[in-house]
Amino acid sequence: MKTAIGIDLGGTYIKYGLVNETGTLIKKGMLPTKAESGSRDVVIEQMSLAINDVWNENIEGIGIGTPGIVDNNGVVYESPNLPDWHNFNVREVFEKKFHKKVAVENDANSIAWGEYLFGAGKGTRTIVCLTLGTGLGGGVVINGKLLRGAIYSAAELGHMPVDYKGRKCGCGSQGCIEAYVGRDYIVRSAIRKIKRGQKTILTHMVNNLSEITPKLISEAYQKDDKLARQVWIEMATALGAFLAGMVNMLNPDRIILAGGIAQAGEILFDTVRKTIQERSMKVLSASVQVVPAGLGTDAGIISGAALVFQK
Numbered sequence: 409m410k411t412a413i414g415i416d417l418g419g420t421y422i423k424y425g426l427v428n429e430t431g432t433l434i435k436k437g438m439l440p441t442k443a444e445s446g447s448r449d450v451v452i453e454q455m456s457l458a459i460n461d462v463w464n465e466n467i468e469g470i471g472i473g474t475p476g477i478v479d480n481n482g483v484v485y486e487s488p489n490l491p492d493w494h495n496f497n498v499r500e501v502f503e504k505k506f507h508k509k510v511a512v513e514n515d516a517n518s519i520a521w522g523e524y525l526f527g528a529g530k531g532t533r534t535i536v537c538l539t540l541g542t543g544l545g546g547g548v549v550i551n552g553k554l555l556r557g558a559i560y561s562a563a564e565l566g567h568m569p570v571d572y573k574g575r576k577c578g579c580g581s582q583g584c585i586e587a588y589v590g591r592d593y594i595v596r597s598a599i600r601k602i603k604r605g606q607k608t609i610l611t612h613m614v615n616n617l618s619e620i621t622p623k624l625i626s627e628a629y630q631k632d633d634k635l636a637r638q639v640w641i642e643m644a645t646a647l648g649a650f651l652a653g654m655v656n657m658l659n660p661d662r663i664i665l666a667g668g669i670a671q672a673g674e675i676l677f678d679t680v681r682k683t684i685q686e687r688s689m690k691v692l693s694a695s696v697q698v699v700p701a702g703l704g705t706d707a708g709i710i711s712g713a714a715l716v717f718q719k
């Protein structure tokens with residue numbers, strides 16, 4: 409059976425593994441990225457150690473999911489958390505070193521492809537995959553192909569405007585969907601409500617309001633906390649309205665929600681589904697499914713390898 413090496417490059421850790429063509433993880437490991445060294449060569453050395461750890465001569469290739477905007481040639485244009493990861497041809501470096509096919513993709517696009525090939529998108533043709541975390545990452549597969557755009561990795565879904573006069577976003581624009589569903593914005597929304605005088609058990613769960621996390625808001629919701637429920641409903645309604653637009657544009661078979669914040673559970677999924685039904689074209693929303701991601705904690709590694717199995 410064919411195998412490939414998958415690399416999930418993060419600002420803190422490199423997660424890596426050997427994966428077969430059915431998406432089964434055969435061997436895995438983790439190394440520090442050493443981004444704090446400030447040296448690109450150090451990070452490349454760490455990635456090479458990772459590759460060598462699971463290397464065998466028979467692999468089909470190496471797939472790398474990296475933060476940042478990547479072009480069709482494997483050049484990373486912009487990645488704020490890695491040293492000198494600008495206009496940097498990641499593909500060329502590793503092809504020269506290992507003499508194998510190397511595929512490089514933005515990490516959110518990579519996850520979308522992995523979910524499509526091996527996870528919750530298996531058996532479909534068109535999916536939208538969102539990774540809910542600090543920001544909102546996204547990827548789109550249309551008719552069995554990852555949407556890449558003209559030159560660069562397209563599908564910067566977090567920065568689709570949902571309100572042209574809306575909140576300021578980290579990208580410099582305003583009203584982006586990320587500014588309504590990103591981690592910090594969820595927390596800020598809870599704090600705003602508390603400061604307005606709304607009662608909540610959250611204030612008993614922390615010593616300081618700055619300690620509030622989406623996870624704690626979920627726990628409060630499980631205990632029937634009204635404020636926590638409101639926070640999730642507002643967040644999920646914004647997300648659902650955004651996704652209604654995606655449904656109208658792409659008519660996807662499935663929408664996949666990945667990432668830590670997707671674990672908020674039923675309140676999130678129910679509200680997103682209901683909002684999509686209310687706000688998109690009836691014929692288009694009738695068939696769409698909204699499901700949790702299927703690849704679990706090793707999604708980044710499996711997805712990296714899945715890039716090699718792209719046709």
Ligand SMILES: [Zn+2]
Nearest residue numbers: 567577579584
């Ligand atoms: Zn933005």
